[in-house]
Each structure stands twice: as structure tokens, then as C-alpha cells.
Amino acid sequence: MAAVPTLARRIARSGVRPLCRWPLAWGRAARQPPGLPLAPCRAFSNNKILVELDESSGVAMMKFKSPPVNSLSLDFLTEFCISLEKLENDRACRGVIFASAVPRIFSSGLDITEMSGKSMEHYAEFWRAVQEMWLRLYGSNMVTIAAVNGSSPAGGCLVALSCDYRIMVENPKFSIGLNEAQLGIVAPFWFKDTFVNVVGHRIAERSLQLGSLYPAPEALKFGLVDELVPEEKLQEKAMAVMAQWLALPDHARQLTKSMMRKAVLDRLVAHREEDVQNFVSFISKESIQKSLRMYMEMLKKKKS
């Protein structure tokens, strides 16, 4: 675990800037009854993530704002972990809703440029950050809801899968899934475990082998997402579902969540360094690097 402090140092170095005390993100002002003072709310942001915590409800909104596609770069992952840790340690926060501030894209998954043409040390640092993000999110004590307001392939899908509940915009142009095989790479065992826990073994096996991406209505059919709503109803729906989950006593819900997820979390914790070494040796193979370069070229060509 020699290099784990590298991420810790990045987290310590990276500043979390406070915003104003009365932010307007997610239309709080619009929801407030006229004539009443706004309920206490705290907001903070960094370069890639905006967070607004409503102290009266105990609910935070975390919005990804890393255009063009909210790819999960090393910087994004570091800032994500900082923001989540802040909320986890805040007694006023009991639940988080994740959404994108970038139109049409929830997250494009792991940043491919972090896995291509870099040093072995860089791959190791990047992978530790991916592990850290998942361990914190999947193991969170808070209620976590993904408000999937755009496409969400691979690592973006993992973020959604790691939450307690997934609500997606009903637009069939938005797709979601673990499509790693299409890039010539392999979803690691803990992506797979998280997927299996949501959709079951058979569907996970077929989807992973084919690298399937599902339009939102298809994803609903087999439980990859829990419900679909029109885009304009997404926030309201996420808040309503959150209120339902928060109506239960925290300790009972948290112990149940931990019981359901512990084996999968423990498996990565026990094999963390081995998983880093597997990733580094896999991703640095010339054949895999070639596949990633071709995939990036295909993305660029698709535009022209």
C-alpha cells in the first residue's frame, strides 16, 4: 500500500472552495414558499464538482461539471472523494443525489487519456483513485441516489450502480451499461460484483461479455435503473425517493446496507494492491494500448 498516501496527499493539497451560503443550484429559491427565509444551506465547489447541502432536509446535491463529458480523470476522482468525504463527515448530511451539470451526459466513464500513453506509476496512481472512489461510494453510510440525466457508459455506469437507487431520464438516446469489452478492456472483478448485485448473474455475464450499452427504456426492463422520468421531473422524483429512504431510522438502514455490500467491499480491500498490479500490467500491454488508441480515434471520427 506504499503509494496510497499519494492520493491522500492529492486530497490534502486540493482546496475545496466555499461558495455563498444561499446558492441557487437546483432551484432552491423556486421551491421556497414566498415570504419565508431560505432554509439553511451550505454549498461548496471545486473545479469539477458542485455540492449543495440543504441542512433542513439533510440532503445534498452533487453535480458533476467537468465538460465536455464528465470523464473520470484523476483530478475528477480526487475531487469526488474530497466532496464525498466532506459530506460523510457532516452530521447534517444524511443523503446525496448525484447528477450532471453537463447536458446529455451523466459521465463518460474513466478518462481514457489517463490509461493511454502514460507511465506505469501514473496507471497505478490513477487506478488507486478509481478504487478509492468506489470504496467510498459503495460503502457510504448515506443514502445515495443517482439522478442519471444523460448517457452513462462504463465507469459512469459504475457510479450509478454504486448508489442505493437509480432514476434515469426516459430519453432513449441516453444509454447506460458496462461497455468495457467494446474498448478491448475488461471490467475488473469489483465492477462485475457491483453489477451482479444489481441485475443478477446471467444478465451481468451476457452484458459484460457483449459490452452492452442499453437505451434508458431497455435498462429499466431488467432493473439496471429503477425508474424513468421525464427530464423536468427528475429532481422532484429524486427528492421524493430520498424522503422515502430517509424516513427510516439511519442505523437500521445503514446496518442493512453494510450487510448487503460488505463481502464485495472486503474483497477489494483484501486484494487492493494485487488489483492495482493487475490493472497496470494489463493496461500497459501494447495490444491494449493499441485498442484504446483505436477507440479514441473512432470517437473522433464519429464527429466528422
Ligand SMILES: CCCCC/C=C\C/C=C\C=C\CC(=O)SCCNC(=O)CCNC(=O)[C@H](O)C(C)(C)COP(=O)(O)OP(=O)(O)OC[C@H]1O[C@@H](n2cnc3c(N)ncnc32)[C@H](O)[C@@H]1OP(=O)(O)O
Ligand atoms: C484481466 C485483468 C483485468 C484487470 C482490469 C483491467 C482493466 C480495466 C480497465 C478499465 C476499465 C475502464 C472503465 C471505463 O470507464 S473506460 C471508458 C469507457 N467510456 C466510453 O466508452 C465512453 C466513450 N465516449 C462516448 O461514447 C461519447 O463520448 C459520449 C456518449 C460519452 C458523448 O458523446 P458526444 O457525441 O456528446 O461527445 P464526443 O464527441 O464523443 O466526446 C467529446 C470529447 O470527449 C472525449 N471523450 C469521450 N469520452 C471520453 C472518455 N471516457 N475519456 C476521455 N475522453 C473522452 C471525446 O474523445 C471527445 O474529445 P475531442 O474529440 O473533442 O477531443
